[in-house]
Amino acid sequence: EAGVTQFPSHSVIEKGQTVTLRCDPISGHDNLYWYRRVMGKEIKFLLHFVKESKQDESGMPNNRFLAERTGGTYSTLKVQPAELEDSGVYFCASSQASGSLDGYTFGSGTRLTVV
Amino acid sequence: DQQVKQNSPSLSVQEGRISILNCDYTNSMFDYFLWYKKYPAEGPTFLISISSIKDKNEDGRFTVFLNKSAKHLSLHIVPSQPGDSAVYFCAASRSGGSNYKLTFGKGTLLTVNP
Secondary structure (H helix, E strand, C coil): CCEEECCCEEEEEECCCCCCEEEEEECCCEEEEEECCCCCCCCEEEEEEECCEEEECEEEECCEEECCCCCHHHHEEECCCCCHHEEEEEEEEHHHCCHHHHHCCCCCCCCEEEE | CCCEECCCCEEECCCCCEEEEEECCCCCCCCCEEEEEECCCCEEEEEEEECCCCCCCCCCCEEEECCCCCCCCCCEECCCCCHHCCCCCCCCCEECCCCCEEEEECHHHHHHEE
């Protein structure tokens, strides 16, 4: 079974540019989460999808961040325009609809550097 | 305000000895706790968990202890092996409801020396 796949693994962009991160969850997982880790800090929740619906987006930093999950399959996270403080590692995770918290699977992350 | 705190950024242990990683939380609504292990350039991987109705959970070399009154949990690894060297994250959640949001600590870098 393929795990959670994130693309790209690294991205370096200039301040003011746009970047789109992609996450392919494990097939059949209805729950999809985005998290972010800024260097040296904790991994912070951004938002949660159940299928194509946003269940909780309380962790999204501001309106420069837009997450979508069209068709309830893969998800994208767009940052527009990017700022220096957006640098960090963005993790995606997925879990089954009725699964326990132990069944949460993370991807390897996208390391975003804004210069 | 950090709701999950791992006050030791790093820990160094000799191979074969016990590693003890600590975690404190402030939110009394948390009722499910997890430990994740993370290697460089990889995502966190689930290690072990404990529900608030228990005070101990074991899985092989890994044991998690929960002290609800102190809002403290710890992960014991015995015996420690060089392959255990990684960053360990403590995470907490409210298991009820449909939102399985995890709140993480900053992590502790464990180094096990041969």
